[in-house]
Amino acid sequence: MKGRFTTERIPGPLASLYEKASRLVIKNYYSQVAEEILSSFRQGLLLDLGTGPGYLPIEVVKRSPRVRIIGVDLSRVFIRVARANAFRAGCATRVHFEVGNASSLRFEAETFDGVMSTGMLHVLRNPVWTLRECWRVLKPGKEAWIYDPARVCSQVDSAEWKASLSPFERLMERFLPLFARLNPPRTCTREQVEGWIACTSFKDYSIEEHGTEIKIRLRKQVTQ
Numbered sequence: 001m002k003g004r005f006t007t008e009r010i011p012g013p014l015a016s017l018y019e020k021a022s023r024l025v026i027k028n029y030y031s032q033v034a035e036e037i038l039s040s041f042r043q044g045l046l047l048d049l050g051t052g053p054g055y056l057p058i059e060v061v062k063r064s065p066r067v068r069i070i071g072v073d074l075s076r077v078f079i080r081v082a083r084a085n086a087f088r089a090g091c092a093t094r095v096h097f098e099v100g101n102a103s104s105l106r107f108e109a110e111t112f113d114g115v116m117s118t119g120m121l122h123v124l125r126n127p128v129w130t131l132r133e134c135w136r137v138l139k140p141g142k143e144a145w146i147y148d149p150a151r152v153c154s155q156v157d158s159a160e161w162k163a164s165l166s167p168f169e170r171l172m173e174r175f176l177p178l179f180a181r182l183n184p185p186r187t188c189t190r191e192q193v194e195g196w197i198a199c200t201s202f203k204d205y206s207i208e209e210h211g212t213e214i215k216i217r218l219r220k221q222v223t224q
Contacts, residue, residue, distance in 0.1 A: 047071075050102060111137050115134045115142075131202065131218070
C-alpha cells in the first residue's frame with residue numbers, strides 16, 4: 001500500500017453520510033457481528049479499533065453486562081457521534097470512545113481481554129504497525145478479531161439512505177465520487193495478510209474468506 005495516496009479517516013463533512021449508512025445496517029450487520037464476538041469474548045475489557053459511529057461496541061455491551069469496551073477512531077466527528085449514540089442507547093457507562101491512532105495506542109501492554117475491528121485494515125498505510133499494537137495491548141492467551149472490509153455499504157438500501165439525508169448531506173454526497181477516486185475500494189488478500197502477520201509476534205492465527213470479506217483471528221500465545 002506504500003506509494004499511493006490514501007486517507008485513514010473519512011473526512012468530517014462526509015462522516016455523517018457513512019454514519020447514516022451504518023445506522024441502516026445495525027440489525028443486518030453489527031448485531032450479527034456482536035453475537036459472533038460474544039461467542040468468544042464473554043467478559044472483560046475489549047478494544048474496538050476504527051470504531052466509527054460506535055454501533056458495534058454498543059451492540060456488544062447491550063447484550064452482555066460483563067463486557068466493557070473502549071472504542072478508538074481517528075475521526076473526532078465519529079467519536080462525538082459515537083458518544084451520543086452510546087448515551088441514547090443507555091450504555092454510556094460501559095463503553096468509552098476516544099480519538100486515537102490504531103498504529104500508536106496510548107494503552108499499556110497487556111491491557112485488553114480482546115481486540116476487534118471492522119472495515120479498517122484495508123485503509124491503513126502500514127497494517128503491520130497496527131497488528132503489532134494489537135499484540136502489545138492484548139493479554140496473553142487473548143485474541144484479536146478483524147473483519148475487513150465491513151459489509152456496510154453493500155447491505156444498505158440506497159433509496160432509504162438517500163431519503164435520510166439532509167440538504168447539506170445531499171450536497172456532500174456529490175463529493176463521494178471524488179473521494180472514491182482518491183481512495184479506490186481495496187480488499188486484502190490472504191497472501192497480503194499472511195505477510196503482515198509474519199512481521200509481528202503473532203504465531204497462532206486463522207484467516208477465513210467470505211466473498212470479498214476476510215476475517216482474521218489472531219491469538220497472543222501464553223509464554224512459559
